[in-house]
Amino acid sequence: MINMASQVGCMMSGAAVLVIGLAFGAGYLLDRLFDTGNILTIIFLVGSFPVTLFAMIQIGLRMQMRMQKQLDVMKKQAQKEQLAQEEEKQT
Numbered sequence: 001m002i003n004m005a006s007q008v009g010c011m012m013s014g015a016a017v018l019v020i021g022l023a024f025g026a027g028y029l030l031d032r033l034f035d036t037g038n039i040l041t042i043i044f045l046v047g048s049f050p051v052t053l054f055a056m057i058q059i060g061l062r063m064q065m066r067m068q069k070q071l072d073v074m075k076k077q078a079q080k081e082q083l084a085q086e087e088e089k090q091t
Contacts, residue, residue, distance in 0.1 A: 004070070008063045015055045023048035 027044030030039065 004063065004067050007059060011059050011063070012056045015059060016052045019052045019055060020045065020048050025050075 023044040024041060029043030030040045034040070
């Protein structure tokens with residue numbers, strides 16, 4: 001479980017760096033191409049924050065679903081083991 005939680009943090013921070021980096025790069029290149037100063041870089045960076053937030057929420061939800069599936073599997077295994085132990089005690 002702790003391993004999965006740390007993966008969530010790494011994936012979220014990686015997604016944030018990627019989205020913000022791409023926004024900065026695209027804005028910078030377009031600013032140089034159209035000779036607009038730094039306005040497009042600023043616009044792209046400000047616009048990257050909602051995209052980053054959306055990506056982080058999606059990653060969090062997907063990882064939560066994975067963790068829930070793993071918990072369900074672990075619960076089923078524990079129930080099977082408990083039933084097997086009860087059957088051994090009865091015999």
